[in-house]
Amino acid sequence: MAWTSPMTATTNATFTATEWNTHIRDNLNETEIAKATGTVHNYFVSTGANAITTRKSASHYEHGIQTTTSTSYTDLSGASVTLTTGTRAIVWISAGIANSVTNAAGMVSFRVSGATTISSSDDWMIAVDGNNGWSNPNEPYDEHNRRGVAKLVTTLNAGSNTFTMQAKVGSGTGRFNNFDIVVLPL
Amino acid sequence: MAWTAPMTAVSGEIWTSAQFNVHVRDNLLETMPGKATAAGRMYVTNGLNSIAERVPTEATVATSQSTGSTSYTDLTTVGPSVSVSTGTSAIVWFQSQMESSSSTAETSVSVAVSGATTVSANDDWRVLQSGCASSSTNRLGGVHRFTGLTPGTNTFTMKYRVSAGTGTFEKRSIIVMPF
Numbered sequence: 001m002a003w004t005s006p007m008t009a010t011t012n013a014t015f016t017a018t019e020w021n022t023h024i025r026d027n028l029n030e031t032e033i034a035k036a037t038g039t040v041h042n043y044f045v046s047t048g049a050n051a052i053t054t055r056k057s058a059s060h061y062e063h064g065i066q067t068t069t070s071t072s073y074t075d076l077s078g079a080s081v082t083l084t085t086g087t088r089a090i091v092w093i094s095a096g097i098a099n100s101v102t103n104a105a106g107m108v109s110f111r112v113s114g115a116t117t118i119s120s121s122d123d124w125m126i127a128v129d130g131n132n133g134w135s136n137p138n139e140p141y142d143e144h145n146r147r148g149v150a151k152l153v154t155t156l157n158a159g160s161n162t163f164t165m166q167a168k169v170g171s172g173t174g175r176f177n178n179f180d181i182v183v184l185p186l
Numbered sequence: 187m188a189w190t191a192p193m194t195a196v197s198g199e200i201w202t203s204a205q206f207n208v209h210v211r212d213n214l215l216e217t218m219p220g221k222a223t224a225a226g227r228m229y230v231t232n233g234l235n236s237i238a239e240r241v242p243t244e245a246t247v248a249t250s251q252s253t254g255s256t257s258y259t260d261l262t263t264v265g266p267s268v269s270v271s272t273g274t275s276a277i278v279w280f281q282s283q284m285e286s287s288s289s290t291a292e293t294s295v296s297v298a299v300s301g302a303t304t305v306s307a308n309d310d311w312r313v314l315q316s317g318c319a320s321s322s323t324n325r326l327g328g329v330h331r332f333t334g335l336t337p338g339t340n341t342f343t344m345k346y347r348v349s350a351g352t353g354t355f356e357k358r359s360i361i362v363m364p365f
Contacts, residue, residue, distance in 0.1 A: 048222070088242070092279075123359075129318065130318030147326040186225075186227075
């Protein structure tokens with residue numbers, strides 16, 4: 001049952017069973033203690049006026065090197081999380097980035113799928129540019145820079161949403177490793 | 187109304203309307219659903235038996251703008267900035283695309299606080315780019331947890347500087363999670 005604004009009692013009025021059930025039983029069942037499930041380390045957020053629910057953050061880390069020559073965003077294999085969100089979520093992405101060509105850019109962003117469709121965008125990308133090109137294929141961190149950015153996504157459809165990291169280059173061959181995505185759903 | 191420690195009922199006592207209003211109505215209004223005003227909010231303690239609603243907020247400025255200032259300054263479009271109600275702390279994430287006219291110059295982005303609290307932008311929590319080819323474009327971010335804030339409405343504003351030459355900044359964003 002939903003929350004009902006608690007009634008104001010008046011002197012000498014009879015307190016009915018219906019009033020108990022609506023204003024005490026049902027309202028107590030809307031509080032954070034009643035909503036706390038058996039799952040630990042969740043937290044509470046509002047879903048509207050006088051309504052709350054639990055949420056759980058999620059993350060995924062990939063260590064290995066992936067390469068691309070694509071100049072449009074393409075998925076980084078395995079670098080995604082799927083979780084239940086409301087209409088907002090804070091997303092953090094981090095990645096090590098290098099390019100085979102000196103002064104050529106490598107970029108990482110993320111897209112959303114599932115209940116919501118949002119394409120990767122340069123507006124929330126990580127970009128590495130202006131460095132020497134990597135030359136040693138056996139050295140995974142040759143000319144790498146690792147950095148991160150955050151984005152508050154506010155146009156989600158509530159439900160199960162998947163956040164996937166993607167990469168592209170300005171030219172040359174990009175190498176991407178140690179990528180991390182963390183999502184805090186609101 | 188504030189929270190009141192729930193009364194202990196005594197056998198044979200009459201339960202009055204005043205007691206209902208204090209111990210049931212007013213206490214329920216101090217719970218999370220009682221405090222919730224809209225979706226996507228979080229709740230923090232702000233004292234003994236007291237919670238407050240907080241709103242994680244982002245602001246962005248996409249426009250490419252430049253400065254040659256060697257001390258932290260605003261760009262033509264100030265910010266971006268976020269004004270939110272905070273307690274004594276807030277976590278701030280800030281990011282920007284940055285380039286420099288010089289391959290040996292630094293470009294820096296930091297955050298200042300105004301409103302209930304005054305904190306100047308500082309290199310201690312800046313995002314710094316240095317040693318990249320001139321006119322190359324990098325986008326990167328940083329995070330800082332501000333403590334010692336004066337509770338109330340605080341405004342967090344991104345600020346910019348260079349060590350030499352001209353720095354150009356675009357796709358700027360700031361996210362504040364108030365506590």
